[in-house]
Amino acid sequence: xxxxxxxxxxxxxxxxxxxxxxxxxxxxxxxxxxxxxxxxxxxxxxxxxxxxxxxxxxxxxxxxxxxxxxxxxxxxxxxxxxxxxxxxxxxxxxxxxxxxxxxxxxxxxxxxxxxxxxxxxxxxxxxxxxxxxxxxxxxxxxxxxxxxxxxxxxxxxxxxxxxxxxxxxxxxxxxxxxxxxxxxxxxxxxxxxxxxxxxxxxxxxxxxxxxxxxxxxxxxxxxxxxxxxxxxxxxxxxxxxxxxxxxxxxxxxxxxxxxxxxxxxxxxxxxxxxxxxxxxxxxxxxxxxxxxxxxxxxxxxxxxxxxxxxxxxxxxxxx
Amino acid sequence: xxxxxxxxxxxxxxxxxxxxxxxxxxxxxxxxxxxxxxxxxxxxxxxxxxxxxxxxxxxxxxxxxxxxxxxxxxxxxxxxxxxxxxxxxxxxxxxxxxxxxxxxxxxxxxxxxxxxxxxxxxxxxxxxxxxxxxxxxxxxxxxxxxxxxxxxxxxxxxxxxxxxxxxxxxxxxxxxxxxxxxxxxxxxxxxxxxxxxxxxxxxxxxxxxxxxxxxxxxxxxxxxxxxxxxxxxxxxxxxxxxxxxxxxxxxxxxxxxxxxxxxxxxxxxxxxxxxxxxxxxxxxxxxxxxxxxxxxxxxxxxxxxxxxxxxxxxxxxxxxxxxxxxxxxxxxxxxxxxxxxxxxxxxxxxxxxxxxxxxxxxxxxxxxxxxxxxxxxxxxxxxxxxxxxxxxxxxxxxxxxxxxxxxxxxxxxxxxxxxxxxxxxxxxxxxxxxxxxxxxxxxxxxxxxxxxxxxxxxxxxxxxxxxxxxxxxxxxxxxxxxxxxxxxxxxxxxxxxxxxxxxxxxx
Numbered sequence: 001x002x003x004x005x006x007x008x009x010x011x012x013x014x015x016x017x018x019x020x021x022x023x024x025x026x027x028x029x030x031x032x033x034x035x036x037x038x039x040x041x042x043x044x045x046x047x048x049x050x051x052x053x054x055x056x057x058x059x060x061x062x063x064x065x066x067x068x069x070x071x072x073x074x075x076x077x078x079x080x081x082x083x084x085x086x087x088x089x090x091x092x093x094x095x096x097x098x099x100x101x102x103x104x105x106x107x108x109x110x111x112x113x114x115x116x117x118x119x120x121x122x123x124x125x126x127x128x129x130x131x132x133x134x135x136x137x138x139x140x141x142x143x144x145x146x147x148x149x150x151x152x153x154x155x156x157x158x159x160x161x162x163x164x165x166x167x168x169x170x171x172x173x174x175x176x177x178x179x180x181x182x183x184x185x186x187x188x189x190x191x192x193x194x195x196x197x198x199x200x201x202x203x204x205x206x207x208x209x210x211x212x213x214x215x216x217x218x219x220x221x222x223x224x225x226x227x228x229x230x231x232x233x234x235x236x237x238x239x240x241x242x243x244x245x246x247x248x249x250x251x252x253x254x255x256x257x258x259x260x261x262x263x264x265x266x267x268x269x270x271x272x273x274x275x276x277x278x279x280x281x282x283x284x285x286x287x288x289x290x291x292x293x294x295x296x297x298x299x300x301x302x303x304x305x306x307x308x309x310x311x312x313x314x315x316x317x318x319x
Numbered sequence: 320x321x322x323x324x325x326x327x328x329x330x331x332x333x334x335x336x337x338x339x340x341x342x343x344x345x346x347x348x349x350x351x352x353x354x355x356x357x358x359x360x361x362x363x364x365x366x367x368x369x370x371x372x373x374x375x376x377x378x379x380x381x382x383x384x385x386x387x388x389x390x391x392x393x394x395x396x397x398x399x400x401x402x403x404x405x406x407x408x409x410x411x412x413x414x415x416x417x418x419x420x421x422x423x424x425x426x427x428x429x430x431x432x433x434x435x436x437x438x439x440x441x442x443x444x445x446x447x448x449x450x451x452x453x454x455x456x457x458x459x460x461x462x463x464x465x466x467x468x469x470x471x472x473x474x475x476x477x478x479x480x481x482x483x484x485x486x487x488x489x490x491x492x493x494x495x496x497x498x499x500x501x502x503x504x505x506x507x508x509x510x511x512x513x514x515x516x517x518x519x520x521x522x523x524x525x526x527x528x529x530x531x532x533x534x535x536x537x538x539x540x541x542x543x544x545x546x547x548x549x550x551x552x553x554x555x556x557x558x559x560x561x562x563x564x565x566x567x568x569x570x571x572x573x574x575x576x577x578x579x580x581x582x583x584x585x586x587x588x589x590x591x592x593x594x595x596x597x598x599x600x601x602x603x604x605x606x607x608x609x610x611x612x613x614x615x616x617x618x619x620x621x622x623x624x625x626x627x628x629x630x631x632x633x634x635x636x637x638x639x640x641x642x643x644x645x646x647x648x649x650x651x652x653x654x655x656x657x658x659x660x661x662x663x664x665x666x667x668x669x670x671x672x673x674x675x676x677x678x679x680x681x682x683x684x685x686x687x688x689x690x691x692x693x694x695x696x697x698x699x700x701x702x703x704x705x706x707x708x709x710x711x712x713x714x715x716x717x718x719x720x721x722x723x724x725x726x727x728x729x730x731x732x733x734x735x736x737x738x739x740x741x742x743x744x745x746x747x748x749x750x751x752x753x754x755x756x757x758x759x760x761x762x763x764x765x766x767x768x769x770x771x772x773x774x775x776x777x778x779x780x781x782x783x784x785x786x787x788x789x790x791x792x793x794x795x796x797x798x799x800x801x802x803x804x805x806x807x808x809x810x811x812x813x814x815x816x817x818x819x820x821x822x823x824x825x826x
Binding site: 008011117118124128130210215276280284 | 651654700702703704758808809811812813814817818819821822823824825
């Protein structure tokens with residue numbers, strides 16, 4: 001008990017945000033419920049971003065009712081590679097990344113194969129709402145598969161790495177790059193076993209990484225060190241993050257950006273309840289940074305000001 | 320500001336609850352502990368006969384209110400039958416079941432809940448009944464008069480006369496007048512009949528009474544017959560066998576006279592079984608009996624004004640908030656992962672019937688087998704709703720099969736697994752497969768174990784007699800639970816599991 005209290009006290013002084021506090025102090029007061037559908041439904045998010053001129057992966061098609069499943073094979077035949085995802089999915093569930101075809105089979109990023117019937121079944125499962133929050137019926141998106149930037153080649157095992165930035169009141173406060181591992185099955189979700197590497201907000205260079213609950217220096221599959229890699233176009237990423245506040249109106253959100261080899265940074269999705277593991281990737285607590293933003297945000301009008309604020313105040317502390 | 324508001328709200332809820340609580344404890348005298356309770360008896364009569372195919376009319380005597388036992392609730396289960404009750408002065412109340420047409424085996428049920436003690440005996444005297452001299456002829460009359468004469472000389476009043484008379488009849492040796500009246504090896508019933516005749520001959524109003532001895536968990540209770548005679552303005556009871564001597568033995572008088580318990584016209588092979596069991600009712604009723612008019616009205620509008628069945632339902636419902644509070648603590652302060660938000664509480668409710676051990680055992684079997692079926696269904700690629708429907712059907716079949724198997728293996732506990740919420744089981748199986756496929760077996764088992772663990776803890780808490788008692792007798796205490804839950808809604812500290820999760824940051 002003493003030990004637990006001791007840990008709690010130290011976490012508090014390090015400014016580590018717990019899930020109760022995140023919900024009670026940040027998501028509940030700063031995220032209006034009316035804004036949630038904008039991020040919960042990826043079709044809406046995409047449209048919103050496209051209208052604002054923000055780059056997103058191309059949308060090949062949306063399947064909304066079971067009848068449309070008949071047209072699915074024809075739609076998929078036009079694209080050698082694509083991603084199927086539920087519009088209301090959470091935590092990366094239900095996403096299938098098809099990297100190509102082998103005869104009539106779809107080659108999936110995790111190394112498995114699906115035939116056309118299995119693919120149709122998966123999409124119909126998405127429509128019936130298995131992956132959606134609360135089990136409501138859902139839509140399935142078929143979209144462009146990102147060819148990721150070679151910057152992360154050495155520290156990625158299959159799948160697509162993405163950059164998660166926590167944005168509070170328009171100010172990017174913390175970021176990490178999520179690196180798929182063999183265990184995560186090509187998915188960039190930390191709880192599925194992906195690696196999360198913290199990012200120095202000032203320079204855009206990666207720091208150490210978190211894997212499950214421990215800090216690691218190397219990628220478990222490739223063995224290459226994760227620290228010291230500079231994220232290409234870091235400035236653009238920070239601007240995308242800062243702009244996302246005006247896009248959705250959510251005060252506290254997580255923004256997932258992929259770096260495409262050809263198209264540059266693309267917004268993959270927005271999240272109204274971003275996870276807390278990012279603190280471990282950065283070895284820093286969120287609360288202190290959030291409190292600083294609460295204190296100064298009224299003076300930060302433009303996107304450039306907010307980005308500058310983030311770079312100035314949230315640079316990594318030298319270890 | 321938000322916090323102050325919340326504290327004031329929670330504080331006033333607590334204050335209100337405590338005010339009611341202390342008022343009820345100190346002014347009404349409601350008991351704080353469940354031990355203070357009086358006995359309740361449940362009596363069930365099952366009536367069976369073969370109907371001939373035409374109109375059927377069956378009659379059944381019903382137990383009556385007496386000085387020490389009161390019928391507080393009764394119910395009739397008789398599908399398709401019309402029911403009337405008909406009081407027969409001096410004999411009892413008869414229920415008449417009737418139907419225009421019936422064929423084959425008919426089963427009718429009557430259930431009564433009786434309360435003993437707590438009610439003061441009526442002060443008014445019973446009216447003096449008419450004495451009807453028995454019709455006895457020739458030598459029988461001579462023998463009867465002779466016995467009455469002997470006993471009268473030895474006795475002082477009606478009570479001693481009755482006692483001596485019964486003693487004389489019981490100890491009759493062959494050749495005596497008593498033996499002549501009773502006949503060879505007289506049954507208990509015969510003895511009572513003769514004794515009643517002799518009492519009437521002596522000018523003491525008397526009648527035979529039929530009833531059962533109330534015993535805990537008696538499957539096939541037998542009817543006894545005993546004597547009631549009228550003395551000093553009251554009917555008094557006299558047993559001819561020594562059963563009445565057992566301390567604490569309670570007899571339920573059912574009907575008077577020598578008529579059979581039940582009769583049927585339009586049917587044959589009538590038989591009945593009577594079972595008795597014991598239940599407990601908190602002594603609250605006794606407290607209720609002493610209230611003043613205003614308080615009585617207050618109580619009428621509380622849970623105690625409800626029929627017994629509704630009360631026993633609310634006894635279960637009112638402990639749910641306590642379980643839910645525990646669930647909130649376990650989820651938001653400890654950080655246990657569970658399937659669904661309130662599923663553990665529903666699991667806890669179903670454990671009430673089975674107990675924790677067997678509950679966990681049966682739940683694991685059903686969910687385990689269900690998972691097997693679900694993984695098999697995965698190959699068939701069924702759509703969501705039909706797939707869920709298939710699992711519901713499989714779960715129902717599994718429950719039926721398990722019940723039959725456990726019954727034949729002699730597990731009585733197995734009979735109650737039918738009470739598991741079927742839809743909840745189905746959703747558990749479905750959620751578990753998805754979690755299994757998406758996040759791996761470890762996560763699935765973690766959540767399943769978490770759900771069962773929380774369910775078991777909730778059950779243990781909800782089943783503490785004091786908790787159940789307090790929640791039912793003082794439902795206002797649930798306002799405190801409400802206040803506590805409101806406060807937990809603004810708990811922003813770490814969850815216990817987070818301490819472990821973030822421990823690398825605590826340097």
